[in-house]
Amino acid sequence: MTDLSELNFDPSGLIPVVTQDARSGAVLMQAYADRAAVERTLGTREATYYSRSRGEQWVKGQTSGHTQRVVSVHVDCDGDSLLYRVEQTGPACHTGEYSCFYRPLLGGDAPESGLPATGLGGTLERVYATITERLATLPEGSYVARLHAGGLDRVLKKISEEAGEVLLAAKNADRAELATETADLLFHTLFALAEVGVTPADVAAVLQGREGKSGLKGPKEVG
Structure with a gap:
């Protein structure tokens, strides 16, 4: 309507x-x-x-x-x-609680964020929420604030550098280094998403659109 x-x-x-x-x-x-x-x-x-x-x-x-x-x-x-x-993004209530309905009158627990407590998906959502909150407040001494001050080109350069580190770690089959460098790459990618106004949910929607009966399709297989 x-x-x-x-x-x-x-x-x-x-x-x-x-x-x-x-x-x-x-x-x-x-x-x-x-x-x-x-x-x-x-x-x-x-x-x-x-x-x-x-x-x-x-x-x-x-x-x-x-x-x-x-x-x-x-x-x-x-x-x-x-x-x-x-x-x-972040808590909905001005008290800092996720939901304004956090005080039970009859049984039950306060609503939770609905994001997975563990696993990559939940972690990425929480990191993204932290990034967007710090971009909004720009606290002194924050890495997000410093990165933001350098402009988008600075974070894009970091993404390029971290991608190279991921490739090197994978080539060397260094599992610990690969996990570390991938975390750095994902963090800076999330930062770029936040700067441009794209959410993890937007990315998830694209991936979900690629899911077929036979499994996940690659970019060139879609369409």
């Missing part, structure tokens, strides 16, 4: 928005949006809300760096509430 006239805003011109992690399904937060905020969300895919206390529109993560890239927007059956499904 693209016709916002079908939405039922309250007398104050607001509509409640429930925000959900698109990867894990966990509920992250609940806020409000006015028509302009909804329009901006649809147009930019940046989760945008309306602050009742401040009386103004706000974009999630604009200050903290804990951004929400909107994957989809759904409206409920009565047209009086919305669901934002997002890719969350």
Whole structure:
């Protein structure tokens, strides 16, 4: 549905928005949006809300760096509430908790990030989240801040250098060195992704699109 006239805003011109992690399904937060905020969300895919206390529109993560890239927007059956499904960077709650719903009234544990606790995929997601947070805050003494100050060309040069180290380690069948150099290559590749605005989920979507019944297809086999 693209016709916002079908939405039922309250007398104050607001509509409640429930925000959900698109990867894990966990509920992250609940806020409000006015028509302009909804329009901006649809147009930019940046989760945008309306602050009742401040009386103004706000974009999630604009200050903290804990951004929400909107994957989809759904409206409920009565047209009086919305669901934002997002890719969350960092915690969603201003307290530092992953979800605003971290205090149980009846059983259960607080929602977790939904990212694998172990394994390469979960580690890459956490490293990427750390990189994006430090790019947003640029803390003094941070390697990310120093690398960012050198411009994109500097990190691209690092990727080239690390790729060469990976090739050499593989050629020498040095398992420990290969693991170390691959970690360096992945880190700097994630940095380049963050600088350009590409997420690990974007890369995963490309790889998933290459999966066929007979297994994973190589780039030249697709199409």
